[in-house]
Amino acid sequence: MDIILGYVTTILVFFFTYNIFTLGLNIQFGYTGILNFTVITFMAIGGYVAGVLAMPKAAAGSGIYYILGLNLPWPIAALGGVLAAGLLGYLIGQIALKRLRSDYLAIVTLATGTLLYGLIGNGTSIFDGWQGLFNVPQPFAGFRTWTPLGYSIFFTIMTGVLFVLLWLFANRIYKSPLGRVMRAVRDDQDVVEAFGKNTFKVRMTAMVIGSMYVGVGGVLTIAYITALSPAGWTTGETFVVWAALLVGGRGNNFGAIVGSFLVAVVFNEATRYLPQIPAHPNLIPDIRYVLIGLAVILSVYFRPQGMFPEKKNTFLEVPLGDSSKAIEEHLAGGLSKVGEQ
Amino acid sequence: MTMISKDPSAVAKVALEVDSLKKSFGGVAAVDGASFSVEKGTITGLIGPNGAGKSTMVNLISGALSPDSGHIRLDGQEIGGLEPHEIGARGLIRTFQISREYPDMTVMENLIVSASNQGEKLFNVCFRPSVGKKRDRELVERALHTLITFGLYPLRNEYARNLSGGQKRLLELSRAVMADPKVLLLDEPMAGVNPALIEKLGEHIVELNKDLGTTFVLVEHNLEIVEKICSKVIVVALGTTLAVGTMAELRKNKAVVEAYLGGDVRERVGS
Structure with missing residues (x-):
């Protein structure tokens, strides 16, 4: 029983975290049309910064190097990680959002991500290079004595609560006037600009919020696994998040959840039970990528809007004061003439 | 000049x-x-042969x-x-030669999102959602009135991408109205539009000019409608102003006629 519970909690943490990544990407791409091809870098920065803020100073002579090591309590370290991801989003936005859009923007984000990957991997003194951080303190671990399972359940609930809060906030943005302007920017940036709205600012807002979302996911990842190395955030991981969003339905947060469940949980867990072939240890992960790629191709071909397409937004039209009278008068004049050209 | x-x-x-x-x-x-x-308050035409620099002028004026x-x-x-959004915020709104609706938003959303001061601030999303909701109510009401005027009311909940070419032209104009422009710069609003709808678009422009006092600058190739609704027409050729006047005056202007029909304009532009 304990084993099953442990397994379920692990999957749930994984599922919630992926959801948070996908929500972040949805705000950037689904709402605003920003092609962020380096989603996973924000996860890494969020995780690393939260890690080094929570960890004690790197011991001299241990052969392990990392910056900071401030030994801060977890909530503050977590906040630091999220803000770091947001700051990185802001910096990349300053370079990429000012003049670039669509595919050019995508290239810049991809290139920036690759640069950071190389920098962090090779620059051993930042986050201990390819080896990465480990023994990262667990949040609230000293708060009371936990059994390992009890802690897992606690962590799952915490992640779940965070996910729900972030989901509600993402929906709130979508329905707000800001979300509406974001979607207009996605549809035609020049027109929004011509109507007197600073589209750079709107896109930057989406970029930073989305990056912070992904940062939250990163903070949770490192806190749960208590380790993070560049092997855990290769470029391919970015496209798993993309696959989740595209298959689920961009612009629709519910679609983002279904996509995360399918891509991150079902594919990941189902492939786990494939028989291992000792001569090919990488076969299973590779099959996983093949399946995800296949899901994207099939979804784009047969259902380009995703499984749950963006919903049509209607407005409450009553009570309308004098306009309802005007509508009635107009309709009395003959519906057939209206709107026909 | x-x-x-x-x-x-x-x-x-x-x-x-x-x-x-x-x-x-x-x-x-x-x-x-x-x-x-x-x-102020006029409908001014801006005409000229292809390559006269009209589109560049529109792009310069709109930023x-x-x-x-x-x-x-x-x-x-x-x-x-200035940046395009700075110019837009000062009340000069332009439209585009090819209809550019927001395809994945409804007709109603196309209108509402074009209004100024919707309260589209992150601060409001976080702490004062009521600001946006209250403003939305006003905007919905205004948008409905506008849609009725333009005959788009039955299509209000349709995705803008599903509209016909003519309906998209009407949508562009009605959307521009929602922004309360001081000057509305229309870049070939009649391009690819059938004669009956050209007539109708012209009527809408005249009506808006009269009712709201909006100043219109109409860049257009259809001289018939320009003659009908514009009180003053500016002719450009080779990137400079060739003549200004009413359409009737311009028809008698040899330089203008030659600019349209061919002949060496260069000599006259310099003089």
């Missing part, structure tokens, strides 16, 4: 003023010293391009070289 009047009372009546505007692409001078002014030299003034204030 037009003389820019320095009389202050005349300046107060000018909505848009273009003064010795220049813009080159490589060695090609697309706009080469154009000067004209548009009086999509910045001028090499010269001035553009909106209500007496310099707007040359």
